[in-house]
Amino acid sequence: MGEPAIEVQGLRKSFDKKEAVAGIDLEIAAGSLAGLVGPNGAGKTTSLSMMTGLLRPDAGRIVINGHDVWADPVAAKAVIGVVTAEARLFERLSGEEVLEYAGRLRGLPAVEARSRAAQLLDVLDLTADAKRLVADYSTGMRKKAALGCALIHNPPVLFLDEPLEGVDPISADVIRRLLARLVSTGSTVLFSSHVMELVQQVCDHVSVIDKGKILATGTTDEVRGGKTLQQAFIDLVGPRAKDEEGLSWLGSSSN
Amino acid sequence: MARLLVELKLRLVANALRSSTAARVSFILSTTFAVLVAIGIFWLLAQLRPLSASVDLTTVIFSIFAIGWLIGPILAFGLDGTLDPATMALYPLRTRPLVIGLLAASAAGAWPVANVLGLLGVTIGLAHGALGVLVALLAVVLQVLFCIVLARFVITSMARLLRSRRGKDLAVFLFVPVFAIFEFLIQVIPRAVSSGSLSPSSFAGVDSWLRWLPPGLAAHAIQDASTGHLADAMARLGLVVAVIIVLGVLWVRSLQRALVTTDTTTGSSRVHNAALPLARFGLRGAVAARFWRYQSRDPASLAYWAIVVVIMFVCSASTIVGPDKHPAVVVASAVFGAAFAGSLHANPVGLTGPAFVLEATALTGRRQLRSYFAGQDFVFGAIAIPLVVGVSFALAALVKDPKEGFVAAAVGLAGLGAALAMSNIFSVALAYPMQKRAGSPLPQQAQGFGGYTVGVQFGTLASVAVAVIPVIILGNLTSNVSPAVRLPVLFGCAAAYGFGLVWLGVRAAAIAAEGKLPELCQVAMRTSL
Numbered sequence: 001m002g003e004p005a006i007e008v009q010g011l012r013k014s015f016d017k018k019e020a021v022a023g024i025d026l027e028i029a030a031g032s033l034a035g036l037v038g039p040n041g042a043g044k045t046t047s048l049s050m051m052t053g054l055l056r057p058d059a060g061r062i063v064i065n066g067h068d069v070w071a072d073p074v075a076a077k078a079v080i081g082v083v084t085a086e087a088r089l090f091e092r093l094s095g096e097e098v099l100e101y102a103g104r105l106r107g108l109p110a111v112e113a114r115s116r117a118a119q120l121l122d123v124l125d126l127t128a129d130a131k132r133l134v135a136d137y138s139t140g141m142r143k144k145a146a147l148g149c150a151l152i153h154n155p156p157v158l159f160l161d162e163p164l165e166g167v168d169p170i171s172a173d174v175i176r177r178l179l180a181r182l183v184s185t186g187s188t189v190l191f192s193s194h195v196m197e198l199v200q201q202v203c204d205h206v207s208v209i210d211k212g213k214i215l216a217t218g219t220t221d222e223v224r225g226g227k228t229l230q231q232a233f234i235d236l237v238g239p240r241a242k243d244e245e246g247l248s249w250l251g252s253s254s255n
Numbered sequence: 256m257a258r259l260l261v262e263l264k265l266r267l268v269a270n271a272l273r274s275s276t277a278a279r280v281s282f283i284l285s286t287t288f289a290v291l292v293a294i295g296i297f298w299l300l301a302q303l304r305p306l307s308a309s310v311d312l313t314t315v316i317f318s319i320f321a322i323g324w325l326i327g328p329i330l331a332f333g334l335d336g337t338l339d340p341a342t343m344a345l346y347p348l349r350t351r352p353l354v355i356g357l358l359a360a361s362a363a364g365a366w367p368v369a370n371v372l373g374l375l376g377v378t379i380g381l382a383h384g385a386l387g388v389l390v391a392l393l394a395v396v397l398q399v400l401f402c403i404v405l406a407r408f409v410i411t412s413m414a415r416l417l418r419s420r421r422g423k424d425l426a427v428f429l430f431v432p433v434f435a436i437f438e439f440l441i442q443v444i445p446r447a448v449s450s451g452s453l454s455p456s457s458f459a460g461v462d463s464w465l466r467w468l469p470p471g472l473a474a475h476a477i478q479d480a481s482t483g484h485l486a487d488a489m490a491r492l493g494l495v496v497a498v499i500i501v502l503g504v505l506w507v508r509s510l511q512r513a514l515v516t517t518d519t520t521t522g523s524s525r526v527h528n529a530a531l532p533l534a535r536f537g538l539r540g541a542v543a544a545r546f547w548r549y550q551s552r553d554p555a556s557l558a559y560w561a562i563v564v565v566i567m568f569v570c571s572a573s574t575i576v577g578p579d580k581h582p583a584v585v586v587a588s589a590v591f592g593a594a595f596a597g598s599l600h601a602n603p604v605g606l607t608g609p610a611f612v613l614e615a616t617a618l619t620g621r622r623q624l625r626s627y628f629a630g631q632d633f634v635f636g637a638i639a640i641p642l643v644v645g646v647s648f649a650l651a652a653l654v655k656d657p658k659e660g661f662v663a664a665a666v667g668l669a670g671l672g673a674a675l676a677m678s679n680i681f682s683v684a685l686a687y688p689m690q691k692r693a694g695s696p697l698p699q700q701a702q703g704f705g706g707y708t709v710g711v712q713f714g715t716l717a718s719v720a721v722a723v724i725p726v727i728i729l730g731n732l733t734s735n736v737s738p739a740v741r742l743p744v745l746f747g748c749a750a751a752y753g754f755g756l757v758w759l760g761v762r763a764a765a766i767a768a769e770g771k772l773p774e775l776c777q778v779a780m781r782t783s784l
Contacts, residue, residue, distance in 0.1 A: 052616070053616075053772070053773065054615065054773060054777075054780075055773055055776070055777065056773040056774070073772075074619040077617070078619065080616070081616075082612070082616055084609065084612055084780075088608060088612075089613065090549075090607075090610045091610070091784075092552040092553045093548055094525075094526045097526070097531055100530060100531055101531060102617075104531070104534075104537075104538070104540075104541035104544075105541055105542075105616075105617035106617050107537075107538065107617075110530065114530055131525045133525075133526065133552070149613055
């Protein structure tokens with residue numbers, strides 16, 4: 001395993017009396033395309049928010065490319081790109097403006113920001129819609145624009161929360177190829193998902209989280225142990241379905 | 256269905272009460288206010304008994320109540336969650352029981368009950384005899400029913416309009432004249448009453464046309480019954496019932512359309528600007544460029560500036576239209592204009608919403624945060640300064656004292672400095688999530704954060720009022736100095752003073768925000784626009 005790009009130790013977070021993240025440890029090597037999988041409410045978004053400096057943890061340490069996120073947020077934020085689950089952008093800016101704005105926020109000269117924005121829009125297949133307001137974008141277009149914003153400063157580490165949720169297959173393929181290309185250059189990507197097929201297909205590292213705890217972590221092959229990742233995940237998390245005998249009324253044959 | 260929806264509304268209220276202390280406090284304050292309004296209206300209506308124009312005044316009060324029901328939800332409350340047709344669209348509900356259920360749910364709550372109890376003051380103020388009291392009870396119930404159906408019809412129609420982005424944009428502009436009418440009612444009329452230019456006799460004959468509208472019909476029915484004209488009274492109430500039925504049918508049709516109309520975006524907008532402006536000014540320029548774009552493209556931003564203008568005019572309205580001219584009121588207008596220019600922009604995190612996270616990832620230190628606040632202030636100042644100065648001169652011209660316009664403009668400059676400084680500080684200290692409620696075109700504070708809005712508005716107003724005192728004193732001390740010397744000095748000092756306040760505000764806000772960015776991000780993420 002290479003040098004870790006993301007190190008998480010003893011990360012905890014509670015909301016009132018509910019413990020959302022119950023002390024997780026994680027290590028993702030540089031150049032990995034890592035998946036963080038778990039059922040709804042497992043603590044994926046909370047963990048990613050803390051790793052990216054958007055949510056203050058109760059305890060724990062997060063180091064990104066050697067920079068402690070909470071002790072040295074300036075240096076840590078400079079090396080990360082973030083796409084949040086909802087991919088909410090500036091609705092009243094056009095696609096091209098929002099990418100340029102993201103670049104300028106990151107300190108790029110305006111000319112360079114515009115140039116990179118145009119190239120990213122082209123790769124993300126958004127050039128035709130570059131001058132449309134983000135308010136009029138579909139979910140897939142928003143996700144792609146949000147990814148463009150996260151990539152424009154060429155971050156060594158990229159965090160994505162449910163990047164393909166609500167995205168059509170064509171857009172999903174564009175995003176997948178872009179992530180693979182990024183990782184092939186040595187960058188690190190960590191994304192959360194509950195689509196096991198996708199994670200098994202694209203990730204070389206996977207961590208399974210449930211009830212705020214990491215149940216398994218390692219290479220994708222190690223975690224799935226010869227089974228499909230879907231089956232390995234169900235074995236780890238445990239089936240959630242209750243006894244269905246009480247639903248005798250349910251179904252077309254019943255009245 | 257009626258029982259189910261009433262129970263749903265009560266359950267929602269109970270759940271909201273359990274959610275937070277702020278929500279409980281907000282509910283207690285609102286209920287207390289409703290009780291006070293009920294007592295006040297009852298007392299006011301009861302006082303009309305000896306007046307010859309009692310039926311005219313009752314008609315006016317009933318009409319004002321109807322207008323209140325019409326514009327209240329648009330201004331402040333949005334559509335009650337239990338009444339949003341979109342939430343009912345999935346269920347196989349017949350329209351008639353649904354309408355009855357929604358009406359029953361509308362009538363449940365402190366404010367509808369307070370309305371009925373308050374309006375029952377007519378049983379003392381206008382009704383005479385048992386028959387008069389009986390008709391008064393019926394008239395009050397019909398008046399409140401009319402108000403509810405009217406409000407539901409308008410709000411349901413608006414909810415349909417608000418389903419597309421263009422429709423939402425358009426609806427925001429409806430807010431401005433509604434706000435202007437509201438401000439006129441609550442600011443100008445009480446002042447006219449206290450100055451004596453508006454008295455009970457002013458309303459004599461005013462109901463020559465209001466009497467034919469449902470509130471007037473209800474009021475006159477009480478008088479008819481009290482004077483023994485029962486047939487006339489019943490005919491009038493019959494007309495009110497007919498209007499309620501017609502409005503109900505229109506509401507049903509609007510509701511039927513709303514239930515089967517999908518959320519659509521009508522077309523899309525292309526922009527022609529090639530690049531964001533202010534490229535040479537780094538992060539500050541980038542932030543300013545983004546805020547500048549929003550000022551022209553976001554209807555809410557335009558509405559906020561229009562509200563500032565309305566407030567400035569309303570503050571001086573009694574002087575402009577009244578017999579007595581008080582030029583100093585123009586200075587008060589400038590103070591209020593500056594304060595609202597600040598307070599309406601004092602929650603950029605909530606107004607930006609989840610997109611603030613994109614900005615937050617770049618705000619890595621105190622220097623960047625200073626650029627963030629300075630960039631905003633640059634844009635707000637570029638709009639607010641010509642606006643407040645220009646309106647101050649316009650008001651001074653209207654009160655025929657142009658010289659006062661210079662003093663007001665100077666006070667406005669200092670006030671804007673204080674307002675922007677406080678807006679920066681409040682945007683960190685009292686950041687709160689916003690939400691768009693169905694039926695309300697402008698974003699409002701999320702439930703349970705009403706106190707934050709009040710705190711920001713009063714805090715900004717008080718700070719601006721205190722901050723402008725030195726400029727007002729300077730204006731008074733130099734009142735005998737030649738204008739050629741006085742006005743440039745006054746302007747220069749006020750501008751420098753205002754700039755100094757902004758400078759301090761930017762620094763204070765940056766220091767406060769440095770350790771609070773994660774919390775601000777959470778506020779942004781909780782916003783739903």
